[in-house]
Amino acid sequence: xEIPYTVKPRPDTGLYNAKxxxxxxxxxxxxxxxxxFSSYILLRVGAPDxxxxxxxxxxxxxxxxxxxxxxxxxxxxxxxxTVVMAWAALKAGNFAKFKGFMxxxxxxxxxxxxxxxYEYNEKFTHYVVRMKDGTAVTGHFDHEFLHGFLEKANDxxxxxxxxxREINAKAKAEGKSEKDLLPHLSNRFLTLDKFSxxxxxxxxxLVDIPSAFRYPVGTKxxxxxxxxKDGEHAEPGxxxxxxxxxxxxxxxxxxxxxxATFFAIYFTMTALHGLHVLGGALIxxxxxxxxxxxxxxxxxxxxxxxxxxxxxxxxxxxxxxxLFPVVYLL
Amino acid sequence: MSLKSFHLVFLxxxxxxxxxxxxxxxxxxxxxxSQAALLGAxxxxxxxVTLVIYxxxxxxxxxxxxxx
Numbered sequence: 001x002e003i004p005y006t007v008k009p010r011p012d013t014g015l016y017n018a019k020x021x022x023x024x025x026x027x028x029x030x031x032x033x034x035x036x037f038s039s040y041i042l043l044r045v046g047a048p049d050x051x052x053x054x055x056x057x058x059x060x061x062x063x064x065x066x067x068x069x070x071x072x073x074x075x076x077x078x079x080x081x082t083v084v085m086a087w088a089a090l091k092a093g094n095f096a097k098f099k100g101f102m103x104x105x106x107x108x109x110x111x112x113x114x115x116x117x118y119e120y121n122e123k124f125t126h127y128v129v130r131m132k133d134g135t136a137v138t139g140h141f142d143h144e145f146l147h148g149f150l151e152k153a154n155d156x157x158x159x160x161x162x163x164x165r166e167i168n169a170k171a172k173a174e175g176k177s178e179k180d181l182l183p184h185l186s187n188r189f190l191t192l193d194k195f196s197x198x199x200x201x202x203x204x205x206l207v208d209i210p211s212a213f214r215y216p217v218g219t220k221x222x223x224x225x226x227x228x229k230d231g232e233h234a235e236p237g238x239x240x241x242x243x244x245x246x247x248x249x250x251x252x253x254x255x256x257x258x259x260a261t262f263f264a265i266y267f268t269m270t271a272l273h274g275l276h277v278l279g280g281a282l283i284x285x286x287x288x289x290x291x292x293x294x295x296x297x298x299x300x301x302x303x304x305x306x307x308x309x310x311x312x313x314x315x316x317x318x319x320x321x322x323l324f325p326v327v328y329l330l
Numbered sequence: 331m332s333l334k335s336f337h338l339v340f341l342x343x344x345x346x347x348x349x350x351x352x353x354x355x356x357x358x359x360x361x362x363x364s365q366a367a368l369l370g371a372x373x374x375x376x377x378x379v380t381l382v383i384y385x386x387x388x389x390x391x392x393x394x395x396x397x398x
Contacts, residue, residue, distance in 0.1 A: 014398065023331070070351065070370065074377070077344050081384065084337045088392055310333045314340050321343045329354055 007300045022308045026315050033319050036272070040265050040326065047261065063126075063138070063255065064266075065119060069328045072115050076317045079108035083284065083310045090303040095295050098306070102288035105313070109281035116274055123255040123263070127190070129205065130250045139239060141190070142204035153198055189254045195246055202246060206239035266327055273323060276316045283309050335397045341385045348378035 004010075005017040013020055086101035130136045141149075195203065257264040287306055294302040355371025358364060 019332075067366070067370065070374075073347070077381075080337065080340055080344075084333055084388070087333055088395075091395060307333045311336055314333070314336045318340055318343060321340070321347050325347065325350060329351075 007298070007304060016304055018304060018308045019311075022311050026311065029315060033269075033272075036265070036269050037322070037326065040269065043261050043265055064328045065122065066328055068115060068119055069324055072112050073320065073324050075108050075112050075115070076320050079105045079112075080314055080317045082108070083313050087303070087306050087310050090295075090299070090306055093299070095292065099288050099291075102284055102306075106281050106285045106288060109277055109284070112277055113274060113281075116270065120267075124189070126255045127205075127252055128255070128259065129244060129252050131248050132250045133248070137205070137207045137242070137244070139205050139207040139242075142206055142241060145204040149195075149198065149200065153194065156198070189256060190252065192246065192249060192252050195252075200246060202243050205242050205244050207242045209238050209240060269323060269327065273316070273319055276319070280309070280313045280316050284313065332396055332398055334392050334395050337388065338385070341381055341388070345378050345381045345385075348374050348381060352378065 003017075007016060009015050010017060010020075082101045082105045086098045086105065089095075089097035089101060125140055126138065127141070128136055128138045253259040255263055257267050287302070287309060291302055291306075294305075351374035352371045355367045355369075355374055358367035359371060
């Protein structure tokens with residue numbers, strides 16, 4: 001059965017069917033992202049006072065890496081230019097040129113995702129430590145210290161796991177559920193409990209030095225200012241090493257969704273956007289690498305398909321054009 | 331709306347973002363004196379100009395393609 005109006009416009013709409021379809025789909029996407037943007041605004045407006053350094057309860061804005069975010073924006077803009085050039089190449093009947101532009105677009109998409117993964121990892125290994133005296137510091141754990149700590153913890157956990165596996169096997173033989181017995185093995189997000197479990201008295205931390213470029217003007221990172229007076233190499237945006245006594249620490253949390261509302265909405269929005277980028281990249285890659293057959297048989301149909309995929313790609317990029325200033329700058 | 335029209339909408343949004351970034355960078359530079367902020371602001375302003383030039387080239391190149 002032949003699919004109608006894949007090339008010629010439908011008389012009542014004046015457009016080929018796929019174009020009407022993609023615009024209806026994009027309308028639903030506008031509602032999806034629109035709801036998330038609205039949520040962001042409402043959460044931010046309703047955030048309690050204690051902007052900085054009280055990042056555990058306030059709105060810890062300004063903690064994202066603006067230069068990296070800007071570079072990623074440039075990557076997406078470049079990909080939009082090449083996707084439209086790929087479509088124009090097909091319109092001009094040049095498949096080789098189309099393929100070149102399309103491969104570049106896909107490379108841009110995966111670069112974007114790679115950079116985003118780096119940013120995510122930076123947040124997952126970034127901590128806020130709130131002290132009992134009401135101050136707070138943010139930063140990373142010293143690599144050497146962390147490595148030693150995790151090794152020790154892993155050894156201990158491994159021993160515990162052997163014991164648990166034995167208990168598990170026994171429980172299985174008795175017909176009990178495995179799920180109830182398997183331990184949570186993640187070591188990524190450290191907690192005060194994990195430190196006390198290893199009898200650690202103090203932690204070595206690479207504390208963030210405030211930078212006006214990274215942090216909003218007018219913020220007051222109280223505890224960090226004190227570290228900058230130590231005569232250490234304390235440049236804005238850099239780090240100073242600090243030994244923090246665990247007895248002085250009230251709480252410790254990574255920059256993950258459960259730490260603050262800001263991170264919850266940030267990860268939700270950017271991860272959903274990232275999934276769209278991944279989906280778009282797969283479709284564009286499919287046309288670049290498997291489009292030759294259709295190009296030979298039905299060139300106009302392939303051109304229309306590429307246009308539809310290009311519209312989706314532009315939408316995804318347009319979402320980022322709004323998302324970037326909202327979560328990174330404003 | 332064709333890809334051509336949507337690309338133009340996208341370009342306008344990108345130019346506005348680049349100008350906003352330039353203003354943001356200059357403001358940061360004014361407040362903190364950060365050289366990185368100044369460099370970012372100048373780069374963003376240049377990016378905005380480049381996008382406008384590209385937009386003109388794009389319109390010339392795709393002048394035979396419909397906006398629908």
